[in-house]
Amino acid sequence: MEAAAALAALGLLLLLARPGPGAGVRRGGAKMFLEKYGYFDEPAPSGPTSEQFAEAVREFQWVTHLPLSGVLDTSTVHQMNRPRCGVSDAESHAAWAERVHALLSGRRAKTRRRKRYAQQGGKWYKRHLTYRIVNWPWYLPQHQVRLAVKAAFDLWSNVSSLVFWEVLDSPADIRLAFFHGDHNDGLSNAFDGPGGALAHAFFPRRGEAHFDSDERWSLHSGKGRNLFVVVAHEIGHTLGLEHSPVRSALMSPYYKKLGKDFVLSWDDILAVQNLYGKPSKGSAVRLPGKLFAHFQDWSPDFPDDDQLQGSLGSYYCQSFFDAITIDADHNLYIFKGHHYWVVTKGGNATDPQLLRTRWAELPAGIDAAAVSEADGKFYFFKGGRCWRYKGSALEAGFPQKCSTRHPDAALYFQQLRHLVLFKGPKYYVVSEESLQVEPYYPRSLRDWNGVPAGVDGALTQQDGFVYFFREDQYWKFDQAKLQVVATGKWAAQLPWIGCWGRNSSQTLF
Numbered sequence: 332m333e334a335a336a337a338l339a340a341l342g343l344l345l346l347l348a349r350p351g352p353g354a355g356v357r358r359g360g361a362k363m364f365l366e367k368y369g370y371f372d373e374p375a376p377s378g379p380t381s382e383q384f385a386e387a388v389r390e391f392q393w394v395t396h397l398p399l400s401g402v403l404d405t406s407t408v409h410q411m412n413r414p415r416c417g418v419s420d421a422e423s424h425a426a427w428a429e430r431v432h433a434l435l436s437g438r439r440a441k442t443r444r445r446k447r448y449a450q451q452g453g454k455w456y457k458r459h460l461t462y463r464i465v466n467w468p469w470y471l472p473q474h475q476v477r478l479a480v481k482a483a484f485d486l487w488s489n490v491s492s493l494v495f496w497e498v499l500d501s502p503a504d505i506r507l508a509f510f511h512g513d514h515n516d517g518l519s520n521a522f523d524g525p526g527g528a529l530a531h532a533f534f535p536r537r538g539e540a541h542f543d544s545d546e547r548w549s550l551h552s553g554k555g556r557n558l559f560v561v562v563a564h565e566i567g568h569t570l571g572l573e574h575s576p577v578r579s580a581l582m583s584p585y586y587k588k589l590g591k592d593f594v595l596s597w598d599d600i601l602a603v604q605n606l607y608g609k610p611s612k613g614s615a616v617r618l619p620g621k622l623f624a625h626f627q628d629w630s631p632d633f634p635d636d637d638q639l640q641g642s643l644g645s646y647y648c649q650s651f652f653d654a655i656t657i658d659a660d661h662n663l664y665i666f667k668g669h670h671y672w673v674v675t676k677g678g679n680a681t682d683p684q685l686l687r688t689r690w691a692e693l694p695a696g697i698d699a700a701a702v703s704e705a706d707g708k709f710y711f712f713k714g715g716r717c718w719r720y721k722g723s724a725l726e727a728g729f730p731q732k733c734s735t736r737h738p739d740a741a742l743y744f745q746q747l748r749h750l751v752l753f754k755g756p757k758y759y760v761v762s763e764e765s766l767q768v769e770p771y772y773p774r775s776l777r778d779w780n781g782v783p784a785g786v787d788g789a790l791t792q793q794d795g796f797v798y799f800f801r802e803d804q805y806w807k808f809d810q811a812k813l814q815v816v817a818t819g820k821w822a823a824q825l826p827w828i829g830c831w832g833r834n835s836s837q838t839l840f
Contacts, residue, residue: 395585396578414556415585418531418568453571454606455504455535459494463503468548470651475550476558479626480507483563486581487570490600490615492608505569507562509544516541525802529586530561532568540565547651547802550626551696554653554739554787559623560586563594572602589620625696647672648822648830651802654700654740655788659707663790663828669695672829676793680829692725693718699788701741701750703763710750710763712738717766734768735759742789742797746810756784781815782806792827 385401392399395410462484467476477497484495495505513521520531522543532540542548542561549555560581567582575582577598587594600615609615647667654666663674670683686693690711699712708726711718717733719726738752738759749769750761757773776784788800796816797808805821808814822830 394576410585413585414526414529416528416530416561416564416568416574418574418584453534455493455570458492458607459496460505461498461501461503462495462505462507463498463501465506465508468509468544471548471550471558475626479550479559479623480562482623482626483559483566486563486594486618487566487603488610489618490595490610491603491606492611493570493603503538505538505540505566507540507542507565509542511544514541529556530565532565534568535571538569540569549696551624554698555651557586557589559626560589560594567599567603570603571606572599575599575602587620589624591619591621593617594620594623648828652787652800654697654711655790655800656700656702656709656741657790657792658702659704661793664700664702665829666697666700674827674829676827678826678829678831689723690718690720690725691723692730699738699741699752701743703750704743704745705748705763708763710741710766712741712752719766731766733766735761739784740786740789740799742791744797745791751789753782753786753789778813779808779815780813782808798825 384403388403388407389399389401391397391411392401392407395407397406397410400407462480464477464480467473481497487493488495510522512523516531520541522528522541522545524543524545525547528543529546530540530542540562542558542565547555548558550558564581564586572582574584575596575598577583577596579587579592580596580598581587581594582599582602595617600617604615647665652665652667656664658664661676665672665674665680666686669686671686671689672683673681686695690709693711694713697711697713701710702708703710707721709718709720711720712733712735715732715736716730718730735752735754738754740753742751742753743749744751744760747760750763750766752759752761753776754773756776758776758779759773760769761767762769776782782799783801783806786799786801786806789797791797795810797810798821799806799808799815800821803820803822805819805825806815807817809816821828
């Protein structure tokens with residue numbers, strides 16, 4: 332059975348198993364996987380067998396670096412539902428299938444390297460290219476977006492003969508723009524909100540890259556979609572590169588995470604050099620991801636452009652926040668980037684204040700924050716470090732390494748009289764004194780019936796309920812019933828969060 336037939340068999344079976352009306356199918360899930368391989372455009376095959384299905388699953392598992400079980404297990408379904416690039420894998424798939432079948436049949440894969448670029452109009456016939464940032468998410472400062480985009484172009488110029496420069500108003504070879512939903516690219520390219528397809532781009536001659544404006548874009552390695560990584564990937568498409576099956580490649584269809592390894596793999600470098608040659612001077616410069624992890628830290632006076640400065644009074648109401656907590660006097664603290672807001676019991680929010688004016692040693696873009704109900708101390712978490720303050724004074728020995736890296740949210744939970752850290756589908760109970768995880772933890776988030784994974788913050792309000800936040804949603808957790816009893820939009824429905832009154836005309840809604 333050929334690869335296309337096997338994948339078509341998988342397509343039919345997954346279509347039969349899709350959710351019913353009203354449930355919908357995310358483009359980031361199995362439906363998107365089938366769309367990217369083009370099987371909604373072909374007639375469904377008759378009589379798919381379990382062998383055909385297993386072969387199709389094994390092929391997907393191979394290109395996504397999963398164990399070749401041939402079983403549609405939890406890991407495989409999870410991979411199908413991961414957010415990814417919206418560019419089709421159709422051209423890349425032929426080369427992948429050749430390698431897969433050589434591997435599965437026991438033959439040595441062909442050594443001849445298939446060039447990964449479009450066959451028609453697949454390269455620019457000049458080496459000096461201009462680019463223009465048409466628009467960007469309003470909540471990200473312009474100068475930092477420009478830094479991130481320039482760095483993304485520099486990645487490719489460092490390893491090839493290409494040279495890029497930005498133009499502000501005049502026509503450009505490559506244009507970057509953010510759109511919502513259907514933006515006249517065809518319904519198959521319509522953006523679908525958070526998750527699913529984050530961006531897509533067009534091969535040379537059209538020279539455009541489009542990004543979903545409804546995503547939660549970020550310029551640091553913490554919460555949100557890392558704009559730098561996605562822009563650098565889509566630039567690769569505008570240069571003529573297809574997707575790579577190499578896990579560490581920037582051009583993998585599933586966007587890589589920044590770390591100590593190089594942003595561009597050798598597969599990326601060879602692919603762009605096949606099209607445009609090596610750098611004219613010197614050798615290729617490979618850069619580690621950690622250099623680009625925190626663009627917001629490059630400019631401590633964030634933000635400074637007029638467009639954003641005028642809306643800072645309700646900035647967190649219009650976008651998302653990094654962390655949220657509440658003190659013993661029921662004052663709410665909301666953190667975003669370099670700033671924080673204090674919201675009193677009456678729901679009145681202060682003007683934004685710089686973190687460094689109150690907590691001098693605290694970095695921007697924290698992951699989580701909590702206030703102990705036992706002694707009123709503030710706990711902050713970012714990456715693998717934590718800070719503890721009594722008032723505005725950093726306690727001796729801090730910051731220090733924490734046992735839980737990159738927590739999503741923190742909460743002082745009165746029933747346990749401990750700090751609780753949430754991270755993905757798990758939670759950790761932590762000692763306040765040592766900040767070490769208590770025995771028998773972590774445990775599954777299922778203990779918090781109805782609370783979603785990846786929350787942005789959590790706190791216990793005066794009404795006795797625990798509130799969890801993720802993006803523009805909240806979940807109200809009943810401590811007696813140990814389950815979520817309500818959910819909704821926090822900016823519009825929770826008056827105590829400070830988005831009503833003077834900010835009512837500037838909320839998300």
